[in-house]
Amino acid sequence: MLMATLALATLGLILGGGLGVAARKFAVTDENPLIKEIEALMPGSQCGQCGFPGCSAAASALVEGSAEVTCCPPGGVGLAEKLAALLGVTLDAGQMSAPLLARIDAAQCTGCTRCYRACPTDAIVGANGQIHSVLANACTGCGKCLAACPEDCIAMAVQQPTLDTWRWAKPQAA
Numbered sequence: 001m002l003m004a005t006l007a008l009a010t011l012g013l014i015l016g017g018g019l020g021v022a023a024r025k026f027a028v029t030d031e032n033p034l035i036k037e038i039e040a041l042m043p044g045s046q047c048g049q050c051g052f053p054g055c056s057a058a059a060s061a062l063v064e065g066s067a068e069v070t071c072c073p074p075g076g077v078g079l080a081e082k083l084a085a086l087l088g089v090t091l092d093a094g095q096m097s098a099p100l101l102a103r104i105d106a107a108q109c110t111g112c113t114r115c116y117r118a119c120p121t122d123a124i125v126g127a128n129g130q131i132h133s134v135l136a137n138a139c140t141g142c143g144k145c146l147a148a149c150p151e152d153c154i155a156m157a158v159q160q161p162t163l164d165t166w167r168w169a170k171p172q173a174a
Contacts, residue, residue, distance in 0.1 A: 034086075035059045041082055043074045045121045047142035062087065073099055074140035099159040100141030102134045108153035118148035 038059040045055075050071040052058040061067035062083060069083040069091060076099055084091035102123070104115070109131045116124035116132060123139040126132030136159075146154045 032063055035063050038062055038083065038086065041079060041086075042072060043079075043140065045074060045140045045142070047074060047120055047140045049073045049140070049142055100143070100156040101136055101139045101159045102141065102143075102145050103155050103157045104132050104134055105153040105155070106131045108151050110151055112150060114148045114150060115145035115154060118144045120144060
């Protein structure tokens, strides 16, 4: 019985090691490493505001050149600057829209819970029959909660600038 157990354990180790070596030797690496690097920079909320189904698709489009570096509103100007430097393109931050945040009117909110079910980043907190509120640090401004709210108590408002998002306006020539 002991010999059979040792034989099976040895066979398992040899075959497992062989599979590990084969996986490294015959690995298919078609993906550009730049795509992974750009995807790591992106917010990862998969909100779709850029027009792509997720951050990985947006990163692929950025590498291919079919998307602008300013395509990600949740990332803001900071992300656009990093992407422009990484891809070696010029940045025209003037074409970026201001980041939006969801705001809930407490007087109209009935606590139906549809908005926080629709939120991809869990930025809305509340309970059934209770007033909901938005966590500003988690909200990406995707607007999915706006479409889900039957009471129309959610509005998208321009995010107030913080030290991270504020940019000095470029001086205009006289």
